[in-house]
Structure formats: structure tokens, C-alpha cells
Amino acid sequence: MTHAVVLGASMGGLLAARALAGVYDRVTVVERDALPADVGNRRGVPQDKHFHTILLRGAQVLEEMFPGLTSDLVAAGARRVSFNDEARFVLSGHELARTVTGASDIQATRPMLERAVRARVGDHAGVRIVPGCDVAGPMVDRGRVTGVRVVVDGADGVLEADLVVDAMGRYGRSRAWLTAMGFPTPEEDRIDVDMMYVSRLVRPVEPFRDKLVLIGPVPGRTTGLVFAAQEDGRWMVTVAGMAGDHPPTDEAAYAAFVERAAPPDVHQAIVTAEPLGPFRSHRFPASLRRRYERLRRFPPGLLVFGDALCGFNPIYGQGMTVAALEAVALRRCLRDGENGLALRFFRAAAGIIDPVWQLNAVADLALPEIDGRRTPATRLLNRYIARLHRVGAHDPVVAGAFMRTIGLLEPQSSITRPGVLARVVIGGMRRR
Ligand SMILES: Cc1cc2nc3c(=O)[nH]c(=O)nc-3n(C[C@H](O)[C@H](O)[C@H](O)COP(=O)(O)OP(=O)(O)OC[C@H]3O[C@@H](n4cnc5c(N)ncnc54)[C@H](O)[C@@H]3O)c2cc1C
Structure with missing residues (x-):
């Protein structure tokens, strides 16, 4: 019987568990908090009292992972928002023109979304979610992680595992564990x-x-x-x-x-x-990215996932969508077995994080008040995006292209593709 243990039952841990379900005979998700049966806030996810959006791409991936999730949420009171005819975006001081991109989003409080996903993950055969279980440290045998030590109701215990996934958020312990085990730690951006x-x-x-x-x-x-x-x-x-x-x-x-x-x-x-x-x-x-993909040595039996890999500036609403895309990547990596899994997964995750991190950096650095190195390319892109917003106030094609890009439905390059570029350049001259 193969066993995977996921540390943390927030969105990252739940989505990782969804990727592991069916690949491992048993998947145990351990969570320090008591998990409310109703829709309540909880201590381990202090951000759950604040606006949480799932990006357009994230909404699609969640629906693929959990068919019927969106309609169930809507039936329970969540709001479906058509983009961006029902949403008002004011960016660089310009209200973007309304257009029907064909994509919609689901708007609910974070506890409602998390509870719905938790229920779906918990329904999977072989998956068990264990609340009130504090992770104390890894079990290690000859450089391999073989499980975790836990504390439940004040009593120490162990959970042996073929794979341990750290989804304990940006304060996750993997870096400290690596040091204790004699492995190098990742650089941080x-x-x-x-x-x-x-x-x-x-x-x-x-x-x-x-x-x-x-x-x-x-x-x-x-x-x-x-x-x-x-x-x-x-x-x-x-x-x-x-x-x-x-x-x-x-x-x-x-x-x-x-x-x-x-x-x-x-x-x-x-x-x-x-x-x-x-x-x-x-x-x-600060936004914080840990470059696990650059490590040459990493203990087998361990993975790092979600915000523990990269915590983005929340105003762009990307964390849960990136975690969903990481779950898809993890599932794909698991098809090739456990050999070199961590580094294969970290590389795949880096491919997801790179463009999102760039979107973040470009938007943050558009504000002179934010410190950071601005390359000529960043400055040029910032000027272009400011102009795009100005033109997008009147041009639904431009506005729609931008919405699809920040919704991660299309790559950043799509806002500079010829059809959009020409409208931004010519429209920008006219509007001036
Ligand atoms: C203010 C704010 C607003 C945000 N808004 C958005 C948004 O609009 N859209 C979006 O997509 N993302 C948003 N995010 C990011 C989003 O919340 C995260 O990306 C998402 O929760 C996935 O993170 P995670 O599960 O990896 O980690 P976390 O959500 O941090 O969860 C970590 C989990 O690990 C548990 N844990 C910690 N230590 C232990 C331990 N020792 N033992 C057992 N369990 C433990 C915690 O209790 C918690 O459940 C926002 C973040 C912040 C801070």
C-alpha cells in the first residue's frame, strides 16, 4: 500500500491531495487547525477574511478537477461573474471597456470556496483529512524523507509515507528541514x-x-x-x-x-x-519566491507546494490559480513515477510561476514607490501597459485581451500580438 502525506489542508494542500488521489493508495492530509463543518474563518489561514478571487483560468481548472463545483457553489449562493461585462476594472486610472470574453468567474468568500473543495477532496476514495494534527518534523532515513512526526491532542505520533508534500504556506518548514538534513536551501527572490x-x-x-x-x-x-x-x-x-x-x-x-x-x-x-x-x-x-528548481540536491520523498514555493502579491489574486496549475503539473509528473520527482516537479512548477511572477513584478514596479530593479524591458512594458489601459478604456478588443491575460487564460505575449499592439499604438496616438 503506497501512502502520501500532505501537510496543510488549505487550498494548496487540498489541490495537491487531489493530484495524488488514485496515484497513491492512501492520501492523508494533516492540518493543525480544527476544520469548521460550517463556513467559518480559521487561524491557519488568516487571509480568509479578505477578498479572494479565483482567476478565470483557475475557475476552469477547478471545474475540470471537480466537475459540478461551480454550479454547486452557485446553487449555495456564490455569484457567477461574466468577464468583464459584469465587472468594473479601473487600471492605471482608466475604466476598461466592457466586453464579453466568454469566461466567467465564481465569487464567494474564501471559507466557502475552501470548504467546498475540502468536501470534494475528502470524498475521494483513499483520501483522509485529519484536523487538529500539528506537524513537528520529518522522519529521515539515509537522506530520504520517510514520513512526519506529528502531535495530536498533545500526544506524539508518526505518519510513515512514501511521499510528503509541504503545503504549509509561506511559513512552511521545508527550508529549515533541509538545513537540518544537510541539504542546500533554495535562493529567494x-x-x-x-x-x-x-x-x-x-x-x-x-x-x-x-x-x-x-x-x-x-x-x-x-x-x-x-x-x-x-x-x-x-x-x-x-x-x-x-x-x-x-x-x-x-x-x-x-x-x-x-x-x-x-x-x-x-x-x-x-x-x-x-x-x-x-x-x-x-x-x-513581500512577494516571496523560493527557487527550489535551481537546487542540485533535494531529499527524495519530499515535495514543496503552493505558497511554500511562491507567495505572490495578493492584489493580483493568483495564488490559488497557480496552486491549481501546480496540481495539474504534479499529476503529470507522477505519470513518470517517483524517480527524480521533486526536481521534475519543481521545474514544471517554475514554468507555471515564471510568467505569473513576471506579471507581478511588472505591475508592482510600475509604481515608483516600490523598490526594485527596473530593466529597460520592464520600463518599456510598463509604458506599454499604461497606454494599453488608456486605449482599453474605449477599445473592447484591447480590454478583452488584457482581461484574458491577467486571468491567465492567455500568455502575456498575447497583449503584444500584432492585432492588439497595433490598436494600442494607433489608439494611443489618437487618444493623446
Ligand atoms: C491577504 C491575502 C489575500 C489573498 N488573496 C488571494 C486571491 O484573491 N486569490 C488567490 O488565488 N490567492 C489569494 N491569496 C493567496 C492564497 O490565499 C494562497 O495562495 C492559497 O491559500 C494557497 O496557499 P497554501 O495552501 O499553499 O498555503 P496557506 O493558505 O498559507 O495554508 C497553509 C496551511 O498549512 C497549515 N499549517 C501550517 N503549519 C502547520 C503545521 N505545523 N501542521 C499542520 N498544518 C499546518 C495552516 O493551518 C494552513 O491550513 C491571498 C493571500 C493573502 C495573504
Whole structure:
């Protein structure tokens, strides 16, 4: 009987378990938190009190992995949002033209989405999810990871495994374990954004015409916000500030902070809405990528997955979609057996992360307030994207191409393909 153990039952761990199910006879997902049977927040995922979007590509992959998930979520109250005719995007200060890209997204609170995915993963034959189980460290035999030591209800235990997957998030322990085992640790790339999120669920006093409003930061104003319909008629308001310009949590200062970024109708809807709970804040110092794919030596029996590999700036909403794509890659790597699995998987994951990390870096570095090295190519791309946003305010073809790119439906190169490039260049000259 083969056995895989996944550490952490957040979205990364659950999606990894989905990839492993059926390949290993048994898959055990261990989680330190008690897992709420209802839709509740939990300590190990502090970000679950804030707006969470699954990108257009992520929504497709989740539906392929869990057929019927989207309609079940919608039946349970989640909102389906057609892009971007039902979504208002204001980027570089321009509201993008509405267009029907043919792609839609599912909008629900993070606990609702995670619980639905957890239920589906738990239904797989051979998969067991064990809450209240704290991972203490790896079991190692002659340089191979052979399981983990755990603590359950204060009692020590062991879980032997053919494969251990660290999906314990950006604070996952693999780096420390590697050092203790005498293996090299990965280099880290980081982009310091010094960001704070402040979020609150509200009920608008009047129906609001869009299902999603997203206002991005601009040079000189490193703040932005999301106003998004969720299940049960609730709306999530998440305001964010980068480069140390953090949102306040007293009502008057908060309303003024919202007003700096929001168009008048959005500001009005937010400040008149009925608050359904307190403000919640979350500090996010930096995007962090660990270059496991560059390691020459890595212990067999261990993998690193999800945010433990790369934690992206959350304002671009990419983490769960990348974890879903990593799960697809892991499944593919498993077809060739366990030989060299870790390095094969890390290379495949790097191929997924590279373009997303670049999208992040280019967008972050468009703000002069964010420190970082700007190559001539970055500067050129930033000027091009600012112009694209300006043209995209009137040109649905350009707006649609951009939406599909940031939704990871198409590669970044598609915004510079001839049909789009010509419209941006010529449209940009006309609009000037
Ligand atoms: C403020 C914020 C907003 C975000 N918004 C979005 C968004 O809009 N869209 C998006 O796609 N992504 C978003 N993300 C990222 C997204 O939350 C993650 O990419 C996603 O949760 C996958 O991460 P993960 O499962 O790898 O790690 P995590 O979500 O960090 O989960 C780690 C899990 O490991 C468990 N754990 C930790 N230590 C132990 C231990 N010792 N023993 C057992 N269990 C342990 C934790 O309890 C937790 O369940 C956001 C992140 C932040 C911070």
C-alpha cells in the first residue's frame, strides 16, 4: 500500500491531495487547525477574511478537477461573474471597456470556496483529512524523507509515507528541514511591497449595478480596493495600501481612505452599506519566491507546494490559480513515477510561476514607490501597459485581451500580438 502525506489542508494542500488521489493508495492530509463543518474563518489561514478571487483560468481548472463545483457553489449562493461585462476594472486610472470574453468567474468568500473543495477532496476514495494534527518534523532515513512526526491532542505520533508534500504556506518548514538534513536551501527572490489589507463584509443599502469593482493603484497613489458580491447577499470590501500607505480602521479615516481610490458611486455604496462585522487587517510585507528548481540536491520523498514555493502579491489574486496549475503539473509528473520527482516537479512548477511572477513584478514596479530593479524591458512594458489601459478604456478588443491575460487564460505575449499592439499604438496616438 503506497501512502502520501500532505501537510496543510488549505487550498494548496487540498489541490495537491487531489493530484495524488488514485496515484497513491492512501492520501492523508494533516492540518493543525480544527476544520469548521460550517463556513467559518480559521487561524491557519488568516487571509480568509479578505477578498479572494479565483482567476478565470483557475475557475476552469477547478471545474475540470471537480466537475459540478461551480454550479454547486452557485446553487449555495456564490455569484457567477461574466468577464468583464459584469465587472468594473479601473487600471492605471482608466475604466476598461466592457466586453464579453466568454469566461466567467465564481465569487464567494474564501471559507466557502475552501470548504467546498475540502468536501470534494475528502470524498475521494483513499483520501483522509485529519484536523487538529500539528506537524513537528520529518522522519529521515539515509537522506530520504520517510514520513512526519506529528502531535495530536498533545500526544506524539508518526505518519510513515512514501511521499510528503509541504503545503504549509509561506511559513512552511521545508527550508529549515533541509538545513537540518544537510541539504542546500533554495535562493529567494522577493519584491518588497509593504502592503496592508483591511476588509469587512457589508450589506449594501441599494442594489449595486456591477458584481465586482476593482480599482488598482497608480503612481502617486499606492492604494486600491475591491468591492465584490459574495454569497448570501453580502459584499466584501477590501482596501489595500502598498509602500507603507496602509488603510486605517477608524470609520472616518477609513471613509476618507476609500474616497481616495473609489469613484463616487462606489464610495457612496461602501460608506452607506451596513457593516456585518469588524474591520480585519492583514499585513503582507513581500512577494516571496523560493527557487527550489535551481537546487542540485533535494531529499527524495519530499515535495514543496503552493505558497511554500511562491507567495505572490495578493492584489493580483493568483495564488490559488497557480496552486491549481501546480496540481495539474504534479499529476503529470507522477505519470513518470517517483524517480527524480521533486526536481521534475519543481521545474514544471517554475514554468507555471515564471510568467505569473513576471506579471507581478511588472505591475508592482510600475509604481515608483516600490523598490526594485527596473530593466529597460520592464520600463518599456510598463509604458506599454499604461497606454494599453488608456486605449482599453474605449477599445473592447484591447480590454478583452488584457482581461484574458491577467486571468491567465492567455500568455502575456498575447497583449503584444500584432492585432492588439497595433490598436494600442494607433489608439494611443489618437487618444493623446
Ligand atoms: C491577504 C491575502 C489575500 C489573498 N488573496 C488571494 C486571491 O484573491 N486569490 C488567490 O488565488 N490567492 C489569494 N491569496 C493567496 C492564497 O490565499 C494562497 O495562495 C492559497 O491559500 C494557497 O496557499 P497554501 O495552501 O499553499 O498555503 P496557506 O493558505 O498559507 O495554508 C497553509 C496551511 O498549512 C497549515 N499549517 C501550517 N503549519 C502547520 C503545521 N505545523 N501542521 C499542520 N498544518 C499546518 C495552516 O493551518 C494552513 O491550513 C491571498 C493571500 C493573502 C495573504
